[in-house]
Amino acid sequence: MLRHDVLVVGAGGAGMRAALAAAQAGVDVAILTKVHPLRSHTGAAEGGINAAFSEEDSWENHAFDTIKGSDWLADQDAVEILTREGPDAVYELDHMGAVFSRGPDGRFLLRPFGAMPIPRTAFAGDTTGHVLLHALYQQLLKYRVKVYEEWLALDLIVEDGVCRGVIAYEIPTGIVHAIAAKAVIFATGGAGRMYANTTNAYICTGDGMAIALRNGALLKDMEMVQFHPTTLPGSGILITEGVRGEGGYLINALGERFMARYAPKMMELASRDVVSRAEQTEIDEGRGVNGCVLLDLRHLGEEKILSRLPQTRELSITFAGVDPVYEPIPVRPGVHYFMGGIHTDLAGRTTIPGLYAVGECACVSVHGANRLGGNALLELLVFGRRAGGDAAEFARSQGSLEVSEARVRDVERELSRILSRTNGERWATLRDILAETMNREMGIFRTEEQMRHCLAVVKELQERYKRLRLDDKGRVYNYDLVSTIELGFLLDVAEAVIVSGLTRRESRGAHYRRDYPARDDENWLKHTVVRRDPEGELHIDYLPVKITRWPPAARVY
Amino acid sequence: MQVTLRVRRFNPEADVEPRFQDYTLEVPDHFTVLDALIIIRERIDGTLALRYSCRMAICGSCGMRINGLAGLACKTALRKVVRDGLVTVEPMGNMPVVKDLVVNMEPFWHHLRAVTPYIEPAPNRLEPRQEYRIPPERVEELWEAVRCIMCGACFSDCTVDEIDINFLGPAALARASWMVRDPRDGRTVERLRELSRPHGIWDCTHCFYCVQVCPKDVKPMEQILRLRRLAMEAGVTNNNGSRHSQAFAESVMETGWLDEFTLLPKSYGWNPIALLPELPTAVRMMTRKGAPSPIHPRRPKAEEVRRIFVKIEQKEAARRDA
Numbered sequence: 001m002l003r004h005d006v007l008v009v010g011a012g013g014a015g016m017r018a019a020l021a022a023a024q025a026g027v028d029v030a031i032l033t034k035v036h037p038l039r040s041h042t043g044a045a046e047g048g049i050n051a052a053f054s055e056e057d058s059w060e061n062h063a064f065d066t067i068k069g070s071d072w073l074a075d076q077d078a079v080e081i082l083t084r085e086g087p088d089a090v091y092e093l094d095h096m097g098a099v100f101s102r103g104p105d106g107r108f109l110l111r112p113f114g115a116m117p118i119p120r121t122a123f124a125g126d127t128t129g130h131v132l133l134h135a136l137y138q139q140l141l142k143y144r145v146k147v148y149e150e151w152l153a154l155d156l157i158v159e160d161g162v163c164r165g166v167i168a169y170e171i172p173t174g175i176v177h178a179i180a181a182k183a184v185i186f187a188t189g190g191a192g193r194m195y196a197n198t199t200n201a202y203i204c205t206g207d208g209m210a211i212a213l214r215n216g217a218l219l220k221d222m223e224m225v226q227f228h229p230t231t232l233p234g235s236g237i238l239i240t241e242g243v244r245g246e247g248g249y250l251i252n253a254l255g256e257r258f259m260a261r262y263a264p265k266m267m268e269l270a271s272r273d274v275v276s277r278a279e280q281t282e283i284d285e286g287r288g289v290n291g292c293v294l295l296d297l298r299h300l301g302e303e304k305i306l307s308r309l310p311q312t313r314e315l316s317i318t319f320a321g322v323d324p325v326y327e328p329i330p331v332r333p334g335v336h337y338f339m340g341g342i343h344t345d346l347a348g349r350t351t352i353p354g355l356y357a358v359g360e361c362a363c364v365s366v367h368g369a370n371r372l373g374g375n376a377l378l379e380l381l382v383f384g385r386r387a388g389g390d391a392a393e394f395a396r397s398q399g400s401l402e403v404s405e406a407r408v409r410d411v412e413r414e415l416s417r418i419l420s421r422t423n424g425e426r427w428a429t430l431r432d433i434l435a436e437t438m439n440r441e442m443g444i445f446r447t448e449e450q451m452r453h454c455l456a457v458v459k460e461l462q463e464r465y466k467r468l469r470l471d472d473k474g475r476v477y478n479y480d481l482v483s484t485i486e487l488g489f490l491l492d493v494a495e496a497v498i499v500s501g502l503t504r505r506e507s508r509g510a511h512y513r514r515d516y517p518a519r520d521d522e523n524w525l526k527h528t529v530v531r532r533d534p535e536g537e538l539h540i541d542y543l544p545v546k547i548t549r550w551p552p553a554a555r556v557y
Numbered sequence: 558m559q560v561t562l563r564v565r566r567f568n569p570e571a572d573v574e575p576r577f578q579d580y581t582l583e584v585p586d587h588f589t590v591l592d593a594l595i596i597i598r599e600r601i602d603g604t605l606a607l608r609y610s611c612r613m614a615i616c617g618s619c620g621m622r623i624n625g626l627a628g629l630a631c632k633t634a635l636r637k638v639v640r641d642g643l644v645t646v647e648p649m650g651n652m653p654v655v656k657d658l659v660v661n662m663e664p665f666w667h668h669l670r671a672v673t674p675y676i677e678p679a680p681n682r683l684e685p686r687q688e689y690r691i692p693p694e695r696v697e698e699l700w701e702a703v704r705c706i707m708c709g710a711c712f713s714d715c716t717v718d719e720i721d722i723n724f725l726g727p728a729a730l731a732r733a734s735w736m737v738r739d740p741r742d743g744r745t746v747e748r749l750r751e752l753s754r755p756h757g758i759w760d761c762t763h764c765f766y767c768v769q770v771c772p773k774d775v776k777p778m779e780q781i782l783r784l785r786r787l788a789m790e791a792g793v794t795n796n797n798g799s800r801h802s803q804a805f806a807e808s809v810m811e812t813g814w815l816d817e818f819t820l821l822p823k824s825y826g827w828n829p830i831a832l833l834p835e836l837p838t839a840v841r842m843m844t845r846k847g848a849p850s851p852i853h854p855r856r857p858k859a860e861e862v863r864r865i866f867v868k869i870e871q872k873e874a875a876r877r878d879a
Contacts, residue, residue: 035608036662038707039616094688097676097741099696099703106690127704130615134703138675172655201611234587237613315613318632321587428599471603474570477656480603 001405004030004146005395006388007166007181009153009208011037013045013129014359014380015187016136018348021388022185023143027395029388030146032153032168032179034203034482037137041189041201042380045129046240046311048121049381050374051086053108057120059083066375067550069115069271070339070368071509072525073221076548078346082366082375082382089381090122098135100124101308111245111308113374115271115557119245121374126240126311132377151177152482153207154411156184156215156355157403163215163354164403167411171482174475176412180403182395185356185387186212186342187380194490194497195335195442196435199231199238208361210489212342213496217350218529220363220543221340222493223501223511226371227444229275231334232320233292239312239331241373244268246308248297250279251328252287263557270557273370273510276333280444283332292330333444337376339367339510340500343529343543348387354394358387365527368545369509418484424469427484430461434487434494442498447515455498462491496530496538503528503540521552559583560639562593564605565647566657575654577645578602584635590644591619591630594658607658614772617708621658622647627710629772649713651722664722665709668729672752674736679743689741702735705775711767723756727767727777730758734780737787749788758784759798790877800824810866813859817849 006022008015011033022029031037052062062083067074094100094108100122101109110119124131140147150171157165157178165180191206192198213219229250230239244250250268252258262278263270270278279293297305302325305313309324316322316329342350342357344364350357358364359380366379434457441454465488472480506520507513527543560582567575580597591609598605609619612631619630624638624645638644652660711727718724725733730752737748752758758781767777789799804823808816825831842848856862 035610035616035618039608039610039618041611041616043706044611044613044615088686091686091688095676095678095741097739099699099735099739100688102691102693102696104693106692108688109693124703125700127615130706131703141670142675201616203610235612311615318614318634426599426603472606474568474604476569477606477659479598479606 001178001180001403003165003180003401004028005181006030006183006185006391007032007179008185008187008388009033009166010040010187010189010359010361011147012040012042012187012189012359012380013132013136013377014384015185016133016140017381017384018185018187018356018358018388018391019145020136020139020143021385022392023145025389025392027392029392030148030179031140032148032151032166034150034152034171034207036149037140037147038133039203040133041204042377043130043133044199044201044238045132045377046126046238047113047242047245048111048123048128048374049090049132049377050113050116050120050372051090051122051378052083052120053087053090053110053122054120057118059086061118062086062120064550065116066366066372067368068553068555069370069372071370071519071555072521072552073224073365073368073508073527073545075365075546076550077546078364078366080548081346081386082379085382086378089378089385093132093135093381096135096139098124098131100131111242112269113245113372114241114269114275115266115372121242121245123242125307126242126309128377148179152485153188153211154485155211155407156352157407158215158352159403161353163352164401167407169415169485171477174478176408176415178403178405178408180401182398182401183354183356183391185348185358185391186361187357187359187384188361190338190360191490191493192335192338194434194438194494196439197231197236198335199228199236200335205486205489206361206493207486207489208357209341209496210492212350212352212355212357213492213530213532215352216531217352217355218343218531219340219496220343220365220527220529221369221500222338222496222530223504223528224339224367224369224509225335225442225497226272226337226339226510227276227333228336229272229279229333230295230331231336232315233290233330233332235319236334237315237319238336239295239315239329240309241272243295243297243309243312246297246304247300248295249299250275251294251296252282253289254287258282258287258293266557271370272336272373273512274557276444277512279333289330292332294328295331296328297324298326298328337371339363339369339371346386347390348383349390356387356391358383369511415481418468418481419470419473421467421469424467425464426471427468427480427487430464430468431487431490434458434461434490438494442501444512446501446511446513448502448513451498451502455495455502458491458494458498462495465491499538499540500528500530519555525552558586558636558639559642560593560635561643562597563643563645564597564657566605567654568604569656586636588635589631590623590633590635590638590646593635594630594646606656615706617706620649620708620710620713622649622713627713627770629708629710632772649709651713651715651718652709662709665712665726665728668712668725669707669732671725672729672733672736673748674729674732676736676739676742677744678741691740695740699735699738701775702731702780704773705731706773708772710770710772711775711777714766714770716764716766717760717762721756721760724760725752725757727781730761730784731775731777731780734784737784746791746793749784749791749793752784753788753793753796753798758788759796759801797824797826800826806866808853810863811855811859812853813856813862816853818851818853
């Protein structure tokens with residue numbers, strides 16, 4: 001059997017940073033990923049990475065902005081770690097080889113970003129994620145970390161309540177493997193593909209969240225789904241917040257900078273939940289332009305657009321047919337990020353011993369009810385490093401690893417059952433219903449009735465899922481099967497999102513309920529957690545929010 | 558619009574040879590090639606295998622040949638490539654096809670690893686308490702190479718790799734051009750020496766295909782030419798490529814035109830043993846009257862040519878000092 005001290009699932013920024021930390025700690029580490037590491041969705045991050053770099057800034061300022069942005073749902077001890085370790089984590093990345101934009105003094109240029117009153121966001125043009133991803137991949141090559149490339153994680157091996165490895169499907173051959181590991185780190189990213197309108201890549205299907213949930217781990221704050229204010233209509237492609245950071249305006253059909261009505265101080269740079277709600281309100285009340293608002297950056301001038309926002313220009317021309325040097329870009333809110341995820345402590349440990357989680361699939365809770373742009377890349381560096389180091393230590397403390405391969409046979413049987421079905425629907429039909437329903441009922445504005453209906457649809461889809469049929473019956477690169485498995489993950493995570501949303505009877509951050517439009521600290525200043533029992537039923541529980549030094553206050557931008 | 562995608566299919570579990578399959582579908586005008594391929598695999602034929610992920614030209618998954626030229630399916634608008642209602646889609650070249658549009662990219666990654674594609678700092682570097690101080694213009698210079706997404710389009714269509722798969726290829730060399738010029742790297746000259754070996758920077762034949770097909774405007778060929786210049790400036794000249802380049806320039810500068818007769822021996826450093834294998838070709842050329850003349854008179858306006866050379870060299874020197 002294949003075995004490693006530490007096995008990381010997912011090779012985006014969080015996974016690679018964690019693997020690197022484990023490798024540096026001297027244990028045997030491998031990464032398992034369903035795509036080549038450089039295809040990971042971290043590469044699509046655009047705007048930048050926050051930390052208190054400048055002398056005028058402090059980690060406390062960064063922490064406060066993050067907590068206010070989270071609508072006080074973030075755990076403040078976690079935010080303190082994020083913001084204190086932030087600058088060092090980014091400097092380290094710079095020394096690894098990431099190429100950040102520089103000012104005349106040779107130091108990082110900083111740009112303003114949403115919900116932060118001073119510039120704090122380092123960037124690489126508008127391809128910050130690309131630069132980060134490639135720098136970390138280069139380190140993987142340097143440390144010769146073993147990569148199981150194009151292997152899809154299907155399940156965990158849990159024995160006596162302890163995580164002992166992963167069951168995985170080798171996409172190029174169709175072989176099911178058991179990989180034993182003393183510690184497993186999930187870094188599988190988000191689940192945006194349960195929505196029709198998302199910035200997320202096709203691979204963002206909530207694999208790790210679903211597998212953790214099925215194995216009894218807790219998912220936390222799953223109702224907190226971030227809508228990014230500026231995505232292209234149709235494709236959902238992301239236009240960076242950096243556009244507004246550089247001075248871009250949001251305009252409605254009447255030519256008004258409508259943010260003046262919603263966030264007179266911060267305007268376009270209010271928090272993402274606030275700007276997305278404002279845009280949706282403008283569109284719903286008839287002041288939109290073909291279901292969009294307009295993002296105008298013409299006044300920035302061609303030179304600035306070309307030097308600071310080259311990808312934005314490329315994306316607008318290619319995917320919206322608009323050159324932002326001469327025309328405003330039509331944009332609308334789209335699903336971007338899951339603040340919630342697998343519940344972890346400050347070292348990335350989940351509730352299953354031996355299983356860690358980090359990055360978007362995890363919820364250490366630095367984002368609470370709304371994430372600040374630029375904090376996700378920081379989180380994966382800071383907490384990736386911590387989780388990798390802790391997992392290495394944990395692995396060292398474990399004795400020899402004896403793991404049963406019986407699960408492999410079970411999974412093989414299950415897969416051949418799916419492959420043998422000759423009648424039924426295909427996965428794409430169900431995916432479309434899921435994505436359209438989530439868009440409509442679990443969107444920026446929610447009500448009890450909508451969410452109940454949404455839950456009923458998802459439960460029905462889960463039943464229909466059991467009878468899906470495939471076109472491709474082969475073993476080699478059977479992407480028909482891969483997509484089917486991914487849809488199963490999406491359905492289970494979607495259920496957790498809706499159940500959590502139904503539970504929280506207040507409006508906080510990204511979770512806005514028309515039937516409970518106010519924040520209710522008395523009853524709801526707490527995390528929702530979902531657990532699934534062996535029969536598949538979801539159970540809700542709560543965890544306290546850790547408040548260290550910033551008591552809840554009114555949130556005005 | 559109605560469009561037919563003619564897709565090269567190959568199922569290793571059933572087919573002996575690749576075959577073409579036509580899919581005709583009605584799609585909106587703004588559709589990309591990838592959008593159409595996704596419709597095919599989701600609605601029409603779930604056995605079609607292809608890689609894709611971000612659909613925004615940053616992950617590099619969906620490299621393939623569209624009407625014979627490599628590119629990203631997600632970045633290619635259908636209406637721009639449709640000819641009489643037809644688009645041909647094939648897997649990338651220079652890499653073994655595994656299934657349908659999925660190729661085994663290991664030859665590509667192998668070359669990337671061969672250029673040690675990570676910063677190797679000088680040993681006396683301080684611990685990172687702050688970022689490196691790098692002038693903004695040095696960062697700007699790196700962008701073109703840094704923005705490569707490793708999709709493999711350039712490697713697919715590289716005409717040198719087609720005949721010598723050991724050639725490091727455009728993407729790996731573009732990445733090397735970043736490493737060589739990165740102020741944080743401590744192995745600049747060593748890198749240039751490694752890159753000047755056979756199958757390296759001197760093997761490019763300037764066919765421009767990589768520049769044409771690159772979806773991120775990395776201009777790999779220009780990166781390679783830049784590396785050549787840097788290698789010669791760093792004194793890494795003890796190789797055929799560099800000598801060839803020098804012999805070429807010298808003969809034009811001194812006589813006003815190319816001395817083809819001495820070009821080859823000069824490139825080989827007048828090494829008779831290295832030249833020996835070329836003898837049959839030389840003999841063939843002489844018998845068929847294709848050989849260049851050993852008499853190479855100076856052209857009347859050679860002095861003007863020389864003055865141009867001097868001027869360029871002065872400019873180059875000024876650039877290096879700046």
